[in-house]
Amino acid sequence: MNKSDLLAKIAEKSGLKKVDAEKALNATLDSISEALVEGEKVQLVGFGTFEVRDRKAREGRNPRKPDEVIQIPASKAPVFRAGKTLKEEVNK
Secondary structure, rough: OOHHHHHHHHHHHHHOOOHHHHHHHHHHHHHHHHHHHOOOEEOOOOEEEEEEEEOOOOEEOOOOOOOOOEEEEEEEEEEEEEEEEHHHHHHO
């Protein structure tokens, strides 16, 4: 399912026009992104949790030259953990 498929489903289930569904979805995604950038955790009870995890700097191998060791810098990675209700729905 891509974004336009998701928008069609949202519009169908909510009774909104596709334009309004797109505004709502974009506002939701923007709000989640802004919270993550600020270092906040976003919890949607029953669905899951979005958070940012720090990744340490580490050494890696250059795939083109396996003998070459490269430094991979520290970074932050957005992560999603599914909630209990979502896990149960998927595993029915």
